[in-house]
Amino acid sequence: MPLPPRQPYAVPPAPSVLMDRPDVETLLCEQEERTALQAKLAHLRTLHAPHARGNATVIVDSKFAEGVHLRTRELVKDPAAHAASHISLQRHYESRGAHALARVNALMWADCEISSGSPFHGMPPHEIAGILLARMDAAGIPRPSYILFSGRGLWCVWLSRRPLKARVQARVRRLICCLWGEAVQTGAANIERVKAKAAANAAIWAGMDLDWSVGDMARVHRVAGSTNEKSGERVRLLWPESWEDVQRHDLDTLADAVFPFTRAETTLYREERDARRAAREAQARAEGKPVAPSRLRTHSRGLWGAVEAELLRVLAIGPERLARLEKRDLLCFHVAVARARTGVGGDADSWAMEFGPYVVGNGLTQETLRSYLGSVAKRLRAHEAGEVRMHQGRAYSPLYTPKLDKVRSDLNLPSDLCDELGLTLLRPDAPVRTATERSAARRQREGATARAEHAQTLAEVARLAREIQGATDLPLTEVARLLDCSRATVYRALDAHPAEAVGEPVPSEETVSEGVSETARNLKGGYASPPRPAPPETLAPSAPAAKAPEARPRRRKAQAASQPQTPTWLMHGPLSRLLALYEHARSCRASNRNGASFGPMGCEWEDIEYAQYMLNEEVGEGRKLFPGGLKPLNRPKALARLAKVGIDPYRYLPCSSPEARLH
Missing domain, CATH: 3.90.920 (DNA primase, PRIM domain)
Structure with a gap:
């Protein structure tokens, strides 16, 4: 008897207890x-x-x-x-x-x-x-x-x-x-x-x-x-x-x-305000005085606030007359645009409810008006959200920004209606003023001084400032206080009206006579100094030390007539002599060191102070007392060496009297 076919062997699934369990961290992460x-x-x-x-x-x-x-x-x-x-x-x-x-x-x-x-x-x-x-x-x-x-x-x-x-x-x-x-x-x-x-x-x-x-x-x-x-x-x-x-x-x-x-408090306040207004109107009627009709609220906010006020005046003429103009939708549109541009704001629903009693009828419904104003409200929402429109790489506001001429041409109001309502901006034949004319009109409204009067005032300020400075030694700040103006105004007046133009003698910055130099009595000099001995050389500014503040540019002065000057022994000026003595003292100290160690800064200070002492002695005697050339061997190098250690050589120059030095 043949055996039955053998069934394929199937491996039974392993019990769950014998399977690998995930770790605790994985379970916690999955649960989280x-x-x-x-x-x-x-x-x-x-x-x-x-x-x-x-x-x-x-x-x-x-x-x-x-x-x-x-x-x-x-x-x-x-x-x-x-x-x-x-x-x-x-x-x-x-x-x-x-x-x-x-x-x-x-x-x-x-x-x-x-x-x-x-x-x-x-x-x-x-x-x-x-x-x-x-x-x-x-x-x-x-x-x-x-x-x-x-x-x-x-x-x-x-x-x-x-x-x-x-x-x-x-x-x-x-x-x-x-x-x-x-x-x-x-x-x-x-x-x-x-x-x-x-x-x-x-x-x-x-x-x-x-x-x-x-x-x-x-x-x-x-x-x-x-x-x-x-x-x-x-x-x-x-x-x-x-x-x-x-x-x-x-x-x-x-x-x-x-x-x-x-x-509730706001509503009560408005009711009391309206009651007071109604009482005033009733009293005016009882006394036979004219009562102004109620009008739409207006906003005076720049140009478009004035445009809005005139547009509201046109809206108030009534639905019948507006229907004959056939501009009701455009009129409401431009009022909404003006409110958006002046910051008053609103939306299509509020605008339609406000303008509806004036324009609704004769084929125009409030729903149609609301839909017509929806585009203005949509752009206003985008502007309030900070959105912009890009065009040729520049950002523009999403608001409608028509020009005033565009509003005039859209409405094209009759001249008799403009005369009746007293319109000026919306007249089709209104003159177009340039930016210069608008600026001049604004200055005139604000009470600004005309340019011709201002120029005449500056000329008078310049004349009085020269008279005061010529008669006294007052500084410029005191002169400006006496003239009841700022110091900058005096500067501007002197620049605009120089002494050459008015035929006045112009003092030079320094008038030299017989070896004596006297500082000119000039407003820009701060104040006039008493006479002092004239240095034969103009002191040059110190090399890379601290940068001096930038001075105000001086007005051009006429050249003073050259006069003979008595030569002195300081042929190269006190600064050159000071630097020459400084190099002499420094070379003497270097030759006498004999192996001793000196700090560089202390050495430089002692050298410059010794040079100052020698220069003061020579100025007092009026002749050369100490050895050394009359000028330094290398003046830029000496100035640079002093600037490196923070020494200003101008502080060590001789001064004949404290009054002669300007502080």
Whole structure:
């Protein structure tokens, strides 16, 4: 009987107890990564709720390259979100920027850096968070939704209870600045209260380096569970204990706590102001006085503030007349552009609501007007976010920047309407002034002195300064004080009106007569010195010693008539004789050393002092008493040697009297 076929032998699997187990460090690392991923997903769900409007931007690259825009329902599933290191606070449409803001999700935030010079440096992060919470409680600020340790500092974020529209971003930015300690005044004139609130808010962040550059609506911050590559620390939640305990806030509640005035106080102030205005108008009507009609608010902010005021004047003529002009949309467009350029700001919704009563009707709806002004609002958001447009290598603002001639040609207002409203800038036939003419008009408005009158004043200042300096020995500062002007004005007057031009005798800098040199009485000399013996040689400046301050350039002076001068024995001047005696003393000391050791600096000082003594003796006798040539063998070398050891030879020259030396 044949045997049945043999079944192939199968090796049974080894029991799990006999397999190699991974080491403990690998297990701990895997557990840490799983915990970090869970913390990251919990942070993303808390910050951006699923099925919310707009896209969240996640940053994966540490160099902040282009981010990945994900719908909120994709945050938990997408691999890019799992590897994200940063996440946007707000939600946007196409790109991350204030111009594409979809919903406002975070109402306030603050980035507190702990630098090495901070008193909190080295303190555990949870203790710093406790100090911040205590300070906020003392200042009456609601606690943040969460406090995050970013690896080098703390992030405090206040989340909104419900997503808000993009038009509240201006209020949110103002709220953030006030939270950081900026004096933001809203609704009243009590400046002391504003300053006190700003000081209380700034005290919250005392001892920390608050980053003031993170107040834009495109801001991103680190995700919990990621690793800060700069410090190697893990980003984690400090407060509250878990993401389920995060509390959200209302914008009005936060604004009442952070701003110096609550919304109720601001509303009451405006109602009282309107009541006072209505009472004044009623009294004027009762007395039979004319009452000015209500008008749109105007802003006087430079050229475009004046353009806006005239455009608002045209808007106030009524919808019927504006419809006949067929310029309603262009008029509203240029008003919005003017407000964007003057810094007043706004958005398409607020502009449409304000201009609607004046232009809506006869085929133009408020929705159409809002859509028409959307491009201006979009460019204004980009400008507020700090974005620029590059053209031929230069950066330009994204705002519309039409010239005034463009506005005139677009509107082309009739002359009779311009005369009726008193328009000057928007007239089609307005004269175009050059930059010089505009500058002259501005100077005239400011009360500046005309150039002809100013030149006449300078001529009078020059004449009076010469008379005073010729009659007295007053220094230039005293002369300027007597003339009630600055010393620079006197200099400028003397330069513009020299003595040669007015026919006055011009004293030379030095007048030499019979061997006596007298310093000229000149305003630029500081003051006039008494007569002193004239040196036959002008002293040259010392070689590479300390660099002297640069003197003011002197006015050109007429050459004095040369007069015969009595020659003296100092043929080469006192400086040359001093250097010759210095070389003689130095050579004598070198020949008498006999092996003795002398320090170089002490030797040089003794040589120059001995040379000074010999020169003073010769000046007193009036003749040569000591050996040596009348001039040094190598004058530049001697000056360089003295400069090397810090000796100024001019200090050792003889001076006949203290009054003759200018200090």
